[in-house]
Every structure is written in C-alpha cells, then in structure tokens.
Amino acid sequence: MRNDELTIGILGLQGAISEHLNHIKSLGAKGVIIKKPVQLEDIDGLILPGGESTTMRKLIDRYGFLEPLKNFSKLGKPIFGTCAGMVLVAKEITDSTESHLHLMDVRVKRNAFGRQRDSFEAYLDIKGLKDPFHAVFIRAPYIDSANKNVEILATFDDHIVAARQNHLLVSAFHPELTEDNRFLELFVHMVKNQKAASIY
Secondary structure, three states: HHHHOOOOEEEOOOOOOHHHHHHHHHHOEEEEEOOOHHHHHOOEEEEEOOHHHHHHHHHHHHHHOOHHHHHHHHHOEEEEEEOHHHHHHHHOOOEEEEOOOOEEEEEEEOOOOOOOOOOOOEEEEOOOOOOEEEEEEOOOOOEEOOOOOEEEEEOOOOEEEEEEEEEEEEEEEOHHHOOHHHHHHHHHHHHHHHHHHOOO
8 A cells, every 4th residue: 555545634723733744745645634523534544733732622622523533543543642642642641630532541741841941852762763863842741651552662761752552653742843754654654554454
C-alpha cells in the first residue's frame, strides 16, 4: 500500500493544524482538517494536535466529538496525540479527576516542564529512529506512569515523553514544528499497517 492511498485527519479545533498538515503531505499522504464528527468516517488515522488541553476538551464537548472520537478508537484506527493531544488520550491526569477520552493506559502530568517561558528544545533518542530527533517542548506534559502494555519510545530527564500502545501514539513534544518528519512517519506507518490489515 502506498502513502498516497492514506487519508489522515487533523482535529481542527485548536493547535498547530497547518504544520501537521504540511508534514503529512511531505510524506505523500492526504491530509484533511476535521471540523465535523461525520468526517471521521472518511479517514484512516487522526492527529490530535497540541494546544491548550482544557480548551480542547471544551471544544470537543461543544462540537459533539467525544463519542465519535471514542468510537474511532474502538475501530482500531490510529490516533496520534501531540502535547495537549497526549493529555486528551490519557486514562489519568495527575492532580485531576477529569480524564477525557480515556484511551491510553498512562497517567499524564500537564505543564510538567513549566509554563510558556520554560519551553525548550532537546535532542532525543527515539526508539525506531536511527539518529537523534530534535524535539521542541512548549508547556509540555510528560507521562509519569505507564501500564506495562505501553511501549516507551523516548524519555527526557527520566520522564516519558513519547509512547505507543497498540493503535495509539503520543508525544510530549511538537514534531510538526521541525523540518524533520521522521516521527510523523512512524505514525504514517501505523496508519498504513492498520489499513492494510483491515483490507486483508
């Protein structure tokens, strides 16, 4: 299966939407901005971009995305949560009783590295990538607890900043804000493999 046979959506409520779209296109797949729940029926994978997680949760509720997103996940279609997206898919949030999509067996700490002024960049060794990845952290969360069925892909200062569980992929950093599309390529491969398995 070729990448141009894949359609990947970016939830278009808030966050770095166009940057994700550019990366998807650079990898040869079709990118679509998702504004309505019905659009989820026509895509093979979905990106939940970074932004402000509390605001995104309110917008997901306001525009009726909560159950459609959960159903999308139940179909086994890949979902990639970046930064705030990682908070949204977590089953638990540190210091809060309000998890949202409740999909991934992790507990996430919001704004774990500090506020906007504490944003930073670092080179990470990421499982599946040959060379270090230049990662951009902006008001970033991290995973402070993960179930044994969660595959840890990268850590920074002993904190989990990228992980995968079945059809779910998350990163605390913003891969779309660099010219390096290798992390997004990991997600495209997940989408390709899932679609191929569903056909055969």
